[in-house]
Amino acid sequence: MTSAITQTRCLVLWLMDWPVIAWWLDTGVPQTGPVAVFEANQVIACSPDARAEGVYLGQRRREAQSRCPQLQVVAANVQRDEQIFTPLVVMIERSVPKVQVIRPGLAALRVRGPARYYGGEPEVAKAVLSGINELGVTGGRVGIADDIFTAEQAARDTQQADPIRVVPPGGSAGYLAPLSVNRLGDPELSELLPRLGVHLLGDFAAMAVNDVRDRFGARGVRLYELACGRDPREVVPRDVPLEFAQQIDFDPPLVLAEQVAFCVQATAEKFITALAAQQRACTELRVVLLAEQGEHDERVWLHPDCFDAPAVVDRVRWQLQAAAGKAIGSPLTRVRLEPVATDAIAHHAPGLFGSGTDEKVHHVLSRVQAMLGHGSVVRPAIGGGRGLAERQQFVPWGDRAVLDRLPDRPWPGHLPDPLPATVFPQRRRVEVTDADGVRLAVNDRLLLTSIPARLGIGAVSLQLASWAGPWPIDERGWDGSCAVKGCRFQMADDTGGAWLLVLDEDGSWWAEGRYD
């Protein structure tokens, strides 16, 4: 079987025991002594000193500690590995572009172009190694071959003294042939193949591909391709993240929000223009404010369409107004604008025949928002819950509704239709009395002490015509901070109005809503 994939020469940079090096660099301790990184109680990387003491990969922690009592045990942390590796990649990209990070500690890059520039493949490898050495990372190994798998094996075969190994073009199969089948990195096959008498990759490659497929399936065929030196993977360079964030420093620091808004205008223009130059439009923006005494305030703003410069300036002003006196108590020294989410600008271009109604609505609402403040223009959203006021949420125009209770749950005990057309944002104090003017209560058996006759709201007193209840509410009794206990009633007065009332645990009556 011949591979249809045209292979290009590639270079693999391998940093032995990267999790250990990353931990060293992260903590800043001297890079000596026995250290091992463990995941699921097994060694996944260890330092040369630990290896000399008899620690090996896959060993159990207790065993490793008994072999080497002074072993420094470190928990695996993929995030740390990646964080420390990224600056290395950036450094390599300075000398050789288009790097693919296979995993932290292992990177691949295409070598044909750079080889012409540097005048040879070993020279490219030297450039890469000197790049990472500048960051204080030693022990990099480089392999160069026709495919990624062979290049990685070549890198693993190098020595500390001679960290570069080049496999000549077309020599992949020959290079791999004398290597052990363990190199495939497949635990099942590395055990099974030797039992079948296949010890070397060359033996494995000599098998007929149909036999391999029959016995080991698609996964076996993929490994077979690797053993033949025909790794189908290509180097897919990572996308270099572009830097769009903008910031402006104020010297002397500014006190007035209007001053800040005025100064930010130019920065906002620059921010939007830079994005537009890359055919991007910002739909989610983070504004960071820094004040003189080190206060820090940041928040993410959303836009229903995409941000333009005046919208950015508005967001800065609103955030400043909200933070003034609370999060920020001293003059402002820096404003930073970062795009959190961007979108192709083509999705936000105005239509050929004018933009739709929604666009106009958005413009007008943004203007009202600029006039009254961000939270003044809202859209209602219905969440879950049992109380009337807790079910409805008002989301500022442009923000995403974040419902803390899911509306699609059953919520037994919530009110069925018809619902009160008036829901008081803060429930109102009322007085419910019987014919003698005695305030009503509910006894332990959930029975009203008397028959309700009058409802007093402020100075108004209404005659009650009919009523129903009590319907007990007993929510979240396990959590004292948000427990709700009380009884609900519906009461209709003789003027044709009806009320949703709540009698709470303390015996006070409240009006939650009015049916009108």
Place this chain on the structure above:
Amino acid sequence: MAVHPALTGLLDGGLQPGAAYSVDGGALLLALLAEPSGSGLWCGVVGIPELGAEAARSAGIVLDRLVLVPKPGERWLSVVASLAEALPIVAVRPPSPVRDGDAARLAARLRERSSVLLVCGDWPRGAAELRITRAQWSGLGAGHGYLCGREVTVSVTSRHSGMPRTARMLLPDANGRLAAGEVSVVEVSRRPRLRAVG
């Protein structure tokens, strides 16, 4: 602009674009907004912080196209004028009495944009006044039952025809919507003739 069939007869076919109507708040306001909202129009509500969003949804208003400005403060008139530019139907409860001059300017803006203004309260030179004159809840007893509907008499006083027209309907019905009772457009002034019976 379309309204619920139960109200069509009272309003001469529907809400006139560019006109202002004086309306009782609550369910009647929601019922008037429901039909235009359901047909894809945006609605704005200014100065009514206690609007029940869930009741609005049950009444048939599409919440995605409902915009609220709960506390417009002193500048409510300019907020209403701005909203009327883009939203075809705007409801407002004026926090302070409106001057005739301001109302006339707003009316000109409404006519220009063909928007409808629904005012919860008094409004000079409104096209019509919609009031609930009688209301009776059903479903509730003395300590038992559950509110399941309200039978109302809606009375409309139009500027053109001096006589108020009334109709009985269910507002809301058991599903929270407006439902036609027996639609009987009775002109209140035409009283039944009395006659002696034995």
